Amino acid sequence: MADPSDTPITFPHLSEQGILVYQLALRKGNLTQQLVSQEFELDATQAAEAVSVLLDLHLLRPKEEPQADGSDRVFLPVPPAVAAAGRVAPVEAELRRRLAEAERARAQLSVLEEVYAAGSRQSGTSGFDEILDLPTVLDLIEWLTTTCRTEVLTAQPGGPRAPHLLEQAFARDLAMIRRGVRMHTLYQHTARRHAPTQEYVERVTAAGAEVRTLTELFGRILVFDREVAVLPHRVSIDGAMVVREPSLVAYLCEVFDRAWSSAEAYTPLRQWDYVLDDVKHAVIRLLAEGMKDEMIARRLGMSLRTCRKHVAELMEALGASSRFQAGYLARTRLDVNASVAVAPKPSTAVARPEGDPA
Template sequence: MGGIGEGDGRSAGPREQTAGTAPKAQLSEDAVRVFRWVSDQGSCDVRTVGATLGLPENCAASAVRTLTDLLLLRHVPEDPDRLVPVAPDAAIAALIAPKEAGLRRQLAEIDQLRGELALLTPLYTEGRRRWQGRPALTEVTDLKTVVGMITEATMRCRREVRTCHPGGGRSPALLEQAFVRDRDMLRRGVRMRTLYQHTARYHLPTQEYARRMTAEGAEIRTLSELFGRMVAFDGETVFIPHQDDLDAAIVIHDPSTVAYLCTTFDHAWSLAEPYQPAWTESSARDEVKQAIVRLLAEGMKDEMVARRLGMSLRTCRKHIAEIMEQLGAASRFQAGYLARVQSSGPAATAPGTA
């Protein structure tokens, strides 16, 4: 339909209108009056429509603009000042039908997407049923079963394993067994992060294990104290020791508990130092001594301090003797107190020998 939406530059002339783009204009009483009158007359002169109907010029111009936007009036190509009416059905076909077609396409796409996603519902339901059927926490009391479950989890692991080993170094036999298993994981592209206590830097078999593992791509760090022993696979399964049985373990599948333990590991990891075998003059040695002082100040016995820091009682007492000599303390508690005073300033006076 030639000429629809072609303006002539006049203030009361029509605005450009693309077929299929519905305007936001609404029919006013003035627009209805103009359309009825033009329909009765068959045509009108855009310059005189307002005066003919007794409408103010701006109201008449707004009404004509609305009607042309809605494709209910069109200019005669031979006489741009003359308007003729257009059947509302034709305006509907030009303005609304394209939008309806677009909506139908969108609905078809939505139905297709809904159908494709619905195909996955049985898979999710089946998997959910398996997860819900598996207990969030399993107690395994047989050592061979524990080892077998860890081996199986190691073989299934695809992304990352986090291991936390409090205490001193492990036995050479266990380290060799772990090396073969862990090396295979690393070569599959699994990230491996291991936390030891600083005291593991003393242990020659652990030093060799750390050297071989880091060469394969493992990451190893140490802290003076660790939160507990655990092994986490892919952020989905965590093994922790049984508190009453050294040969038993607790296997955790609950997502919230697993996420909490992995976050705890990540926090400790951010505070830890990269493993270095030779640490006589390192900051790790100072950190161990600071931990000893802090635990002594809390009133812990030598045996408990040694256990907390993963060292032998003999090594612990050697460190304590060095600390007491450096501080001039006559007792372990006084050593802890003097160390706190020195770290906070000379505001307090050391008490007498406890």
């Protein structure tokens, strides 16, 4: 049997048509479905729906006296304040009851924090939590987001994120920013091409967040208040490791800060954008290391199709007939460029004859 407390609390939408019907009831003193049909040229179903919404919102009530001649039922208008007291007040009371239950549950569970901490110390896992199921991970992130006080650091490798995930993230992030929480987010350059990501970044930066990009990222990470870090689980694709050990969290924050300092502010990527060159240089470097297309695409956060397009263009530019030859030529080019970069510049000093004073 379903728990009534699990039933979602919803209200019908009061449309412009519904407002006009309510105004008609006020003007006439009462109304019937037949009157609604005639006044607004609606069929019986549409008129019944319009009246039903007003009844659900308690803005109409049936006339107590039944119609002796069996004519259409009469409805009387109800003042909005009275309707709110009858329709909204019980819902508010139910919400207060649910909130009180949630607070009692939180208080009961918080008693076990010391028990959990003691068990962690005995097992040698103090400062680390392993979570293997996605719902618990999402609940934890939601709680950390809600309780975050000062700063959140986020690195999101892997290219563009799904639009529905971005929409969920925006609502969560906006609530944090409005509480005064600073937000720094790192993406890969390839996310600059993604229209939903562009829209998300525009909205979240307008609210006060900062977003930057790099060609490659060190991995996915969330850090809250520089006290708690959430990392991907090594084995479970849906799991996470939660790190609270201060020295390790500080180290992870330093890794993030170094990447942040060398990253570029997010702007939509154009065909001539300089970061496109960074991406192509990264493809050359990884090709020279002998990586397959799939691995390069995953490493740079791009689709396999885009990666193969870049590789084909580079093979053509290098004059290579195979990936092996392209890798060799790319490695040669990189070695030459590195030699030029470190070679000492020729001296521009003018030789002086012996004995010539400086």
